[in-house]
Amino acid sequence: MTDIKPPSGVLDRGMLLLSLFSMERKRLQLRELAELSGLDKATALRLLKVLVKWGFLEKNGDGAYSPGPANLRLSSIFKATSNFISRIEPPVARISARVEQTTSFFIRSGNERTCLARDHAYQDFRYFIDVGGSVSLDEGGAAAQLLFAYTEAETPAYAATKARGYYISRGERNKHFASIAFPLFESDGSFLGAVTITGMAVDLDNETLISFRDIAHAEMAMAGFEVIPDTGDE
Structure with missing residues (x-):
């Protein structure tokens, strides 16, 4: 039972x-x-x-x-009418063009992470979660760890991730890939999800990934999003 x-x-x-x-x-x-x-x-x-x-x-x-098929129809309508999707897709594409790696945006849905936006210019032979796809957060990865940090009860590890402002993973879901994820906030400071940049681990050291985060921060800020939470402190 x-x-x-x-x-x-x-x-x-x-x-x-x-x-x-x-x-x-x-x-x-x-x-x-x-x-x-x-x-x-x-x-x-x-x-x-x-x-x-x-x-x-x-x-x-x-x-x-x-x-x-009714789900696909609603998905198409959602993409065509969602103000958020129209806002997030352009900076995601610009980030990918500048860093020449795949950029995605994930939200938490239950115990899964769901991809709401992803640039398709840098697919080659890599495996990625496509738009609308979800995987269990328990599988790990930079996006999963970042989403846990901002949506679960605080632990020392989650507090460290939030203080650092990003999470880097190497081989957590696939041994060939390295990713950096950082949080995205609305203008009122509410947490939206995780922006993730992923590429071949052999090509990307941590310093390079952090430099990508700085580029992504600039693009998201220009699109009207916050990349550092507003605590309300003066």
Whole structure:
């Protein structure tokens, strides 16, 4: 028996089922969805039928469920109408052009980090999380550690990351890559997420990565974002 207590609202339960899908869990059987959500199979099945009917899920030939085309339609609308996306994409592209490495922007969503913006000019043979993709924060990496530092209860390690203003990772998710991540804030000081610059570890020492951070700071500041939190102190 599961100890998970699902929400009581029908819409909440449907949203819970949708939230269970990730890049690591692209296809889920009814049994898995029931176990992960805490819903009984009969209730989960009723909700799944509605989500399939409206195109938010698809039922595959083997009985597994996966995200449906309605999500792609909403994703396109979100990208076209989001003021934040229109603000973050230009400086992300400019940073990549200046440092000639891949620049991304991640937010925290539950226990995952989700990519909201990424420059595509420097893909070559590298593996990256594309826009809209998510991976577990527990997999590590510069963005994950930075997001933990600003969204979890403070620890000495998180306090050190915040005081330093960046996090450098080498080989945490892939032994060939090195990344630097730094926080991004809205003009009112609210934390938005992590800007990350990633390249081949053999080409990037820490001094170079920190110089990239300085370039990125300048570009984000020109776009109206804050790169140092406003504490309200005079």
